[in-house]
Amino acid sequence: MEAGSIIYLDHAATSFPKPDAVKQAVLDYLDRYSANPGRSAHSLSLEASRSLFDARETIADFFHVNDSRKVIFTRNVTESLNLAIYGMLREGDRVVTTSMEHNSVMRPLRDLEERGIIRLTVVPSSPEGFADIPGIARAMDSGPVRLLVVNHASNVTGTLVDLARVSELKGSAFLLVDAAQTAGSIPIDLASLEVDLLAFTGHKALQGPQGTGGLILKTGKEPLTPLMRGGTGSHSEFEQQPDFLPDRYESGTPNGCGFAGLAAGIHVVEERGVPAIREHEKLLTERLLSGLLGLDRVLVFGPRDPEKQTAVVSIQIRGMSASDVGFQLDREFAVCVRTGLHCAPAAHRTIGSFPQGTVRISMGMTNTMDDVEAVVEALTCIVSR
């Protein structure tokens, strides 16, 4: 199959194709100065350090963070969430989260709960995936809470969470936001939001390569224990981990070429503008929803409203398994979607699609209206058989 003839609608998993500028930035890094950043004193190591620094500054500017040291680089949003959760929680802590969370939140929390370290309250969201704001408020009021964890949008239904409203409920707790599905497609201004920890990934709407992500700290003084300790290129005379940022949380050689690519991806996103990308994706979502809602046997999950969701739509076709639909879309129509439980069993229980899962159609800034027409046409064909 020619890559050009494929209709890629799996942007919630990872964006594809990547912008040319991203590929070029990765190649430039590897070609010209792929030395070890922050380690050696020679000119190539310094160039690599400058590249990594520029990427950190680019990310800080993008999210309106006043000091780029508060941007901690990780391999992916899962590592960011693990750093926040395992780094912060101690014996006896209480945690509140929602039933729409991905396993990158649920599994660390369930692990700590099962080992008797934390007490966990999972507030059920609505069948459309909306966070139960009064329910979260009650959970927060029922005793001291150390950490409140919510996603900015569900990876299953795209349902958006109003972070401003949630942050009003946090009280003395730390608020951790999983922005995997929104960074790059929905505006996020950390200067105006009371978010203590924001976990993001580089390889989705920010258009970067896989293997890039980060955790942004609001003050830099959050009491987090590092996940890993090791060489940082700083304080080398000591056998103890340095306590300053970002080195405290970044041990080992970083993904230098990956972050060079991520910076280039963010520049592409900035050039087009997140609000413009959002408008484009809303139009695509609107067309997709209207096409799907007219089809027999098709059940559409989530808000069914482009204003209240990202460009992610989950469906089931009565009488067919999700994986069969995905397989036919792939083999017969060259349409790439993701089927199943999307690493979010609790979310599927919440919307009523567990255990069979859904067919998830997720669009990105590179998709066109023709792509949406093509998937609607393909599904029309499949349901008519």
Add this chain to the structure above:
Amino acid sequence: MHCVPIKNQGSGSVFVLYSIHNVMKAEKVLKTEEIPFDTIPVPKEISPDCGMAILTASTDKPRARRVLTENGIDIKGIYLKTTSGYDESGFESGREIMNDTKQLRLTQTVTGSG
């Protein structure tokens, strides 16, 4: 190149900073302020750390110090480099410099004075 090389590297003020991130940030702000500097390995006479430091002309020291602190860059210490070595009398502890600036480090220890 990012750096503006200074002509006389025989002497000057050596700014020892915490972490390569701070050195990169220092490069950026000094370049913006058009203060000539060079990025050099931390002299072993100052510290066993294998990091990098910023060298400016001695006459630019007050301005460079002001620019760095205004931009939230943590300074570990400033040393006077002479043709014969590092003049202890030129040393300024980072603790004194940082007293009135916001810090991101959770605790502060000043090392590397020997």
